[in-house]
Amino acid sequence: MNHSLLIPHLFRTEFRKITAVLTRLFGIAHIETAEDIASDTFLLAFETWPYKGIPENPTAWLYTVAKNKAKNLLHRNEILRKKIVPQIKRQSPEMEGDIDLSEKNISDSQLQMLFTICHPSIPVESQVGLALKILCGFGIGEIADAFLTSKETINKRLYRAKEKLREENIRIELPGITEIEQRLDAVLTTLYLLFSEGYYSESSNEVLREDLCSEAMRLTLQLIENERTNQPKVNALMALMCFQSSRFGARKNEHGELILYQDQDESLWNRDLIAKGAYYLKEGSKGNQLSSYHLEAVIAYWHTKKEDSPEKWKNILQLYNRLLQINYSPVAALNRTYALSKVYGNEKAIVEAEKLRLTNNHFYFLLLGELYKDIDSKKSKEHFLQAWEMAKTETEKKSIEMNLLMQ
Helix, strand or coil: HHHHHHHHHHHHHHHHHHHHHHHHHHCHHHHHHHHHHHHHHHHHHHHHHHHHHCCHHHHHHHHHHEEEEEEHHHHHCCHHHHHHHHHHHHHHHHHCCCCCCCCCHHHHHHHHHHHCCCCCCCCCCHHHHHHHHCCCCCCHHHHHHHHHHHHHHHHHHHHHHHHHHHHHCCCCCCCCHHHHHHHHHHHHHHHHHHHHHHHCCCCCCCCCCCCHHHHHHHHHHHHHHCCCCCCCHHHHHHHHHHHHHCCCHHHCCCCCCCHHHHCHHHHHHHHHHHHHHHHHHHCCCCCCCHHHHEEEEEEEEHHHCCCCCHHHHHHHHHHHHHHHHCCCHHHHHHHHHHHHHHHCCCCCCCCHHHCCCCCCCCHHHHHHHHHHHCCCEEEEEEEHHHHHHHCHHHHHHHHHHHHHCCC
């Protein structure tokens, strides 16, 4: 692989690992130091690889450079030498001679960082932003795109979050059993939102960000692989992600425009991911927990069956009814209305949809446009136009324009 392609690829996969390990080593108060070392490591690769050639083992080269830079900094920086080195020696005497960038330590560090980032002292949106930055290797511009805001806003948000973690003196460690249970819901919420940011992307040019979704799945899998966090609701969330991801290949056309569920080519669905989803759903059924992730996963499972049968939509409607009872959300209520239309018809669904009055959500007007198609073409067009005006991506606008042309 050419260095111009390899280095960005490695940045995406290895930056987060180096940062997580060094932050765990130095402490949360020195997170910027860890990020600077990781950045300097990749800068050196950019400067030397084009002239000296790509190393035989590029990843090992990066780890060696990062280790050396970290050691040099510890020796050179008096504050770090006096405060951090003794702490490192107390916590991990074996690290005195080397910095552990083994696969196990990387995994442990990332898992501990995930629980640190999801501390209740910082807002959920900041938790997701930090997860993207530290654990997924996303740049500030990419995070700003994901949140539809400016780089300045994201920088301020992440700065405040890091300051809060410093003030609270949060240790980077996997909490005890009791605290894990208290913090796990925040962790799962962060991963769910991270996946959702990708699945319902509102960046300027994409309706689907598979990279965000894959990062959420990677971190969720780490929770499953650790016996202390391998709980039914974690497996249920993983099942949901697998089922949703299985339709990525059919969810947008060659122009990047969204293809609605009913118009998707079933042959493009990923059967391996559907099978994995079924496995994790089975694992999630152990015990007596019933979370919103369980219900959403089963809804997503029914969507892997393309046939338009009454049984399918009745089951989906019942699941949405239960979901709204335990965890109400406007999006779930809107999705329930579509299932209602499949069971009881569009007229009844319109009545239920209009009760929601989600006038700040373009999906609300998009659904009404669909429901009114065969009932009142004028109202259908009005709703599609409203959805078009509110849509945040060009690809969404083009999809709505196609509906308007078919009126």
